[in-house]
Amino acid sequence: MRHALLKQIPQAKMTDQALIVLPGQQNAAHVLDRIASQLLPNGYDDPRRDARYLLAFAMGRDDAVLPHEDIQLNNDQITCLEGLIQRRNKGEPISRMRGWREFYGLAFAINEATLDPRADSEVVVDTVRDYAEGKPDLRMVDFGTGSGCLIIAAAAHLPTATGIGVDIQQAAVTIAAQNAVHHGLDNRITFQHGSWDEGLMGVFDVIISNPPYIPAGDLDTLMNEVKDFDPLAALDGGNDGLDAWRALAPIFAKRLAKDGVAVVEIGFGQEDAVTAIMAHKGIILKEQRCDLSGVIRCLVFNKQGS
Numbered sequence: 001m002r003h004a005l006l007k008q009i010p011q012a013k014m015t016d017q018a019l020i021v022l023p024g025q026q027n028a029a030h031v032l033d034r035i036a037s038q039l040l041p042n043g044y045d046d047p048r049r050d051a052r053y054l055l056a057f058a059m060g061r062d063d064a065v066l067p068h069e070d071i072q073l074n075n076d077q078i079t080c081l082e083g084l085i086q087r088r089n090k091g092e093p094i095s096r097m098r099g100w101r102e103f104y105g106l107a108f109a110i111n112e113a114t115l116d117p118r119a120d121s122e123v124v125v126d127t128v129r130d131y132a133e134g135k136p137d138l139r140m141v142d143f144g145t146g147s148g149c150l151i152i153a154a155a156a157h158l159p160t161a162t163g164i165g166v167d168i169q170q171a172a173v174t175i176a177a178q179n180a181v182h183h184g185l186d187n188r189i190t191f192q193h194g195s196w197d198e199g200l201m202g203v204f205d206v207i208i209s210n211p212p213y214i215p216a217g218d219l220d221t222l223m224n225e226v227k228d229f230d231p232l233a234a235l236d237g238g239n240d241g242l243d244a245w246r247a248l249a250p251i252f253a254k255r256l257a258k259d260g261v262a263v264v265e266i267g268f269g270q271e272d273a274v275t276a277i278m279a280h281k282g283i284i285l286k287e288q289r290c291d292l293s294g295v296i297r298c299l300v301f302n303k304q305g306s
Helices: 028-038 047-058 075-089 094-098 119-132 149-156 170-182 216-221 243-255 271-279
Strands: 024-027 070-073 100-103 106-109 139-143 162-167 189-193 204-209 256-265 283-290 296-303
Touching: 024 028, 028 047, 028 070, 028 075, 047 075, 047 094, 075 094, 094 100, 100 119, 106 149, 106 170, 119 149, 119 204, 119 256, 119 283, 119 296, 139 149, 139 243, 149 162, 149 170, 149 189, 149 204, 162 170, 170 189, 204 243, 243 256, 243 271, 243 283, 256 283, 271 283, 271 296
Parallel strands: 139 162, 139 204, 162 189, 204 256
Antiparallel strands: 024 070, 100 106, 256 296, 283 296
């Protein structure tokens, strides 16, 4: 299924530091050792794992090469591999090179207008499923949908749910719609271009959002993979990181059904501030959940009196 999302691999010139890999059949372990030795340490990824994906990508595969494999390399693939190593050493995520990322067990195409989905965001999908499981005909909306990964992953496990993903970037809307088609959900999940709830009608049983929430002054401190390759518009939350929450609070008050829930992703340490902003509009904290690192990452809200 993922092969439909595989990007065309750009060719690159050989670097001065050649891999010392010869064309022809050889054991993958030797090549993986050479690749890993040329990957710069970045403090947050495993060079052995990166090597397995880079080698597979250079060979036109979308899986990971295993050390015990016998592989066949030609000159073009070796040249391509050199270019991929250069790009990785500049901080470019492998997912950006490939043009897709696995999230919640599904492959999502990404582009320059979308965030690169990350595992910590899966808690949002888990939470939506917990609140929505067994409730028929739920109507969902995802504000700032990006690649559509949150609402599509949720819908994949909620067979009667329908929904709309909204994004201010047309390129994001386009790729999200393609992802819905790819996963056979375009009959239930649609996407539209707009600013927050612009053009929407009615109320929703589930509101989802992972809006921009990084304080502007913190953007330069982010990992290179994020600050240099994720779109600024999807990161920058204004001076205090709370601009999007101020915009969303009255929208939640207007668009959330009486017995509905809003499930959102927040930044580090934002739980009190976001809860206060929402409470001012009658949207009350119901639960908070942690990500894989134990950081409070997901908040659940409902309407006051629900």
